[in-house]
Amino acid sequence: MKIPSTVFIYTIVYSYYLVASALEADFYKLLDVQRDADNREIRKAFKRLALKVHPDKNPDDPDAHEKFLRLNRAYEVLKDEDLRKKYDEFGEEGLKDDFKGGKYESWKFYQQNFGIYDDDQEIITLSRSDFEQAVANTRDIWFINFYSAHCGHCHELAPTWREVAAQLEGVVRIGAVNCEDDWMLCRQQGIRSYPSLLLYPKAEKFQGSRTVESLVKAALRELKVRSHALTTSNMDATVRSFGEKPWLISYCTDHGEDCLNPTDCLKLAAILEGLVSVGHVDCAKESRLCGELNIDVSQIVFHNGPPRTADARVLIDSLNPAEIATHVLHQLPENTLLDAQSFENARAELKAGKCLPWLMHFTNGETTQIELRKLPAMLSGHVNVGKVDCRSTPQACSYLHIHKYPTFVIFKPGGGYEIHHGRASAHDVAAFAKDCSHTSVRVLTPDDFPEPVQLREQLWFVDFFAPWCPPCMRLLPEFRKASKLINIGTEVNFGTVDCTIFNSLCDQMGVRSYPTTLFYNNSVAHKFQGNHDASSIIEFAKDVLDPPVIALTGSEFETRVSGKSSKELWFVDYYTPWCPPCMQMMPEWRKFAKALKGKPDVYVASLDCQAYGATCREQGVGSYPSVRLYAAGRAGTAQQAEFSSWFRNAQNFLTWAQDYLPSKVITLNNQNFAQSVLASKKPWVIDFYANWCGPCQQFAPEFEKVAEALDGKVQVGRIDCAQHNICQKAYIQGYPTIRFYKGSNGQSLQEMFGVNIRYTGRAADTINDINIKLADYYIRSRDEL
The missing domain is CATH 3.40.30.10 (Glutaredoxin)
Structure with a gap:
């Protein structure tokens, strides 16, 4: 049957629409996951779709390859926390410099090999x-x-x-x-x-x-616990050494049946560490002790107190360590239950600084995981542990915006608190409580805005985050660490805002992706750009208070750059706040500026082309970021050069800038090497390099530091081995090679080969090795005299 042309055209258009939709769909929609999906959910969703739409399974679909490339790209981006943050903030535009993609595996790989332990609860x-x-x-x-x-x-x-x-x-x-x-x-x-x-x-x-x-x-072998071998002679002393703590003891009769072996006793001691003491008694050897304790058959007994007391005994009918531990934990008291008044009293004492921090376990009547009874022992001496039932204390839970259970909150001296967002296991909760119980970080709510956070006299670091966001969870411990380590001569406050709870506040503050971290200085918000670690956070605060980069206005550009003298050298970053590569480059631009700090007549600046578009247009800036230098030697902006490398980092900026910076390193060649170096009575340090050599280019700024540090002690020079055959005569076999020439005796030239200096790529190591050679040289010189 002949198909009408209109139907045929419609089919083609509809098919094209489907392919185009698949190619343009939002990554989250493409994988059919929520924006708060964690990595395991993302991985499972991708595996499900990969097995369904893989080109190997759809050989008749001409668009299968492109569709799967798109699906694979979505997965590769969302599984990577840094790429995911850039995608959330800037969309695919923010990934251009970082992600190429284009490869995927066979269908068999996704069926058999993908995500080995995703479904294992114990791992x-x-x-x-x-x-x-x-x-x-x-x-x-x-x-x-x-x-x-x-x-x-x-x-x-x-x-x-x-x-x-x-x-x-x-x-x-x-x-x-x-x-x-x-x-x-x-x-x-x-x-x-x-x-x-x-x-x-x-x-x-x-x-x-x-x-x-x-x-x-x-x-x-890594365990630090032990199971105690109890005997008639050591029972009382051993038990006394552990106070009134309960005991779990495996009693073995001469038949040796229903006994725990030594390995299982050790496992139990580890599981119950800090809660219960674990022991074993060989009743075949210690018949008197077993008789006194009324033990006549092999059995495992939980003594709720010292074994000789009249406390109730519980017989446990199992030889499995995990099952036995569960039985024991059921015998232990639950964490202290606080009513509304006790809860308020505890918070009042904390605000007055009169007690240890409190870890509160908020429930809604659900069955509590039995292992959470370990928390008091795990936090003993550091943190109090309590339990709050939100059914009887609804006001407290409403105030804290607690809507899921269990929720763990650490309340700190001074009145601040933080909420745990990780796994609800005893180990993870205890680690959270220890980590943040003595930091100054605290949860912020809409009541804290605009004051005190935006108070002119205060400094605030505020992290806007979402609990489902992997980069957020990685940043939080570093954020806490920064709050403990920061020392900039003035107090800095640290706060967090959960944008899943206070969404309207985050919108009001201009937060579009997570985490967004703002540093408020005199009520002006500065967006943190840098690595998610404590040192970068602290460094950013210092840079805000003492900016290494000059932020130019349009009029300042005219007077300071366009009107610069011939002695000045200016580096200018032209950027816009909406440009992803611009924002990603900023931390590197600050590092570059700090590397040049102190050099006379050298300035590093930036110009916001969104705010001062007319100035940028006058300078012919057509893309962002654009990095230019305005060289010394001529006044104004007539002599300029543009940075063209794809990799915008501080090291590459320094390498690019090297030829334009004032230098204490003397450039040498075939003609002047012998006279300047070999005939010189002064010591020399020479960098033999090649202009095509990457490590040589990276070391060049470090070698400048060497020259500055050794100014007055030695002469410092460099020679390009790609252009001068003197390197062959000096038997240079690799680049860069650093050589020390101690100086001529005045009667003959020095040896061509000199002495090798240890090269690590760091100025400090090079300087140290040169100083050792210098000291040795001066000692020998005195000896000769």
């Missing part, structure tokens, strides 16, 4: 967003498997790793890191091959046999 999948707080900032014992989905040995190990996790449940923490998804975390941890098994907190690599038995033994 904790870690990422950069939680590694710092859960692992690096604790003394917890972790056994972590760093793996790659492409690694055959990793897949072979998976069943063994699951069995290890089952055997060590509650004893040590078993983790996994997918190095395909978190390559930066793996690189930071020194991972070079897969699978790599590391034991923390020492970060020691496991080198033994990868059997369940060997792996479990390796983990147990």
Whole structure:
């Protein structure tokens, strides 16, 4: 049957529309996930779609490849916390400099190899967003498997790793890191091959046999607990040393049945550390003791107090350590329940600084995880632990905007508080409580705006975040660390705003992506741009208070740059606030400015082309960021050069600027090397380099520091080996090579070869090695005299 032409055209148009829609769809819609999806949800959604729409499964679809490229791009961006932040803030426009994409795996790979441990509850999948707080900032014992989905040995190990996790449940923490998804975390941890098994907190690599038995033994060797062998002679003294603490004891008769073996006793001691003392009695050898305790068959007994007291005994009918621990925890009291008045009293005491911080566990009558009864022991001496039922104290929960349960809140001396947004396990909650109980960070609400946050006399760092955002969760521990380490001569306050709760406030403050961190100085908000670590946060605050970059206005550009003298050298960054690459470059531009600080007549500036568009148009600026220098030697802007490298970082800026900066390094050639260096009575340090050599270019600014530091002690020079054959005569085999020439005796030229200086790429190391050579030279000179 002949198809009407109109139907045919409609079919083509409709098919094109579907393809175009798939290619243009928002990444979250493309993967069919919410904007607050975590990495595991994103990975599962991608796997589901990958198995359905992969080109291998749709050979008749001519657009299958393009569709899957788009799907894969969405996944690659959203799984990476830094790319995801840029996408949330700037859309795909913000990814142009950072992400290329274009590759994907076969359908079989997504079916069999993708996300090895995503469905294993006993194995904790870690990422950069939680590694710092859960692992690096604790003394917890972790056994972590760093793996790659492409690694055959990793897949072979998976069943063994699951069995290890089952055997060590509650004893040590078993983790996994997918190095395909978190390559930066793996690189930071020194991972070079897969699978790599590391034991923390020492970060020691496991080198033994990868059997369940060997792996479990390796983990147990890290434990600092013990199961006590109780006898007639040591029972009373051992029990007294642990006060009134309950005891869990395995009694073994001569038949040896229904006993815990030593390994299981050790596991129980680890699971119940700080809560219950664990012991074992061999009744075949200690019949008198077992008779006194009325034990005539093998049994496991929980004594709610010292074993010889009349406290109730509970017999436990299990030989599984995890089950026994659960029975024991059920015998222990729940965390202290506070009513409305007790809660207010505790907060009043905290505000007056009269008590330790309080960790409050907010519930709504739901069954509490039994392991949370460990919290008082884990936080003993550091933090009080309490429980609040929101059904009986609705006002407190409403004030704190608590809408999900369980929620954990740390209340601090002085009145501030913070809310836990991580896993609700005892270890994670305890780590959170210890980390932030003595920091100045506190939750902010709309009541805190515009004052005190925007008060002119105060400095405030405010982090606007969302709990579902991985970069936010990674930043929070660093934000707290910065609050403890910052020392800039004046008090800086730190606060956080949860934009999922106070959405209208975040909109009002111009927050469009998470995290957005603003530093308020005299009520003026400065948006933090930089790495998500404490040192970068502190450095940013210092830069705001003492700006290394001159922020020009249109009129200031005319007077200071267009009207500059011939002695001055100006570097200017032309930018707009809406330009993603401009914002990403700003921290590097500040580093560049600080590297040039103190150089006479050298200035580093920026000009906002959104605010001063007329000036930018007059200068012919057509794209952003545009980086230009206005060289010394001529007045005004007549002599200029533009930065053209794709990589806009401080090191590349310094390399580019080197030829225009005033220098103490003397440029040498074939003609003057012998007379200037070999015949000189003064010591020389020479940098033999090649203009095409990347490390040489990177070292050039460092060598300038060497020249400045050694000014007056030695002469400093450099020679381009790509242009001068003197390097062959000096037997230079690699670039850069740094040589020390001690000076001629005045009667003959020095040796051509000189003495090698250790090269590490750092000025400080080079200077140190040169000073050693100088000291040796001066000592020998005195000896000769």
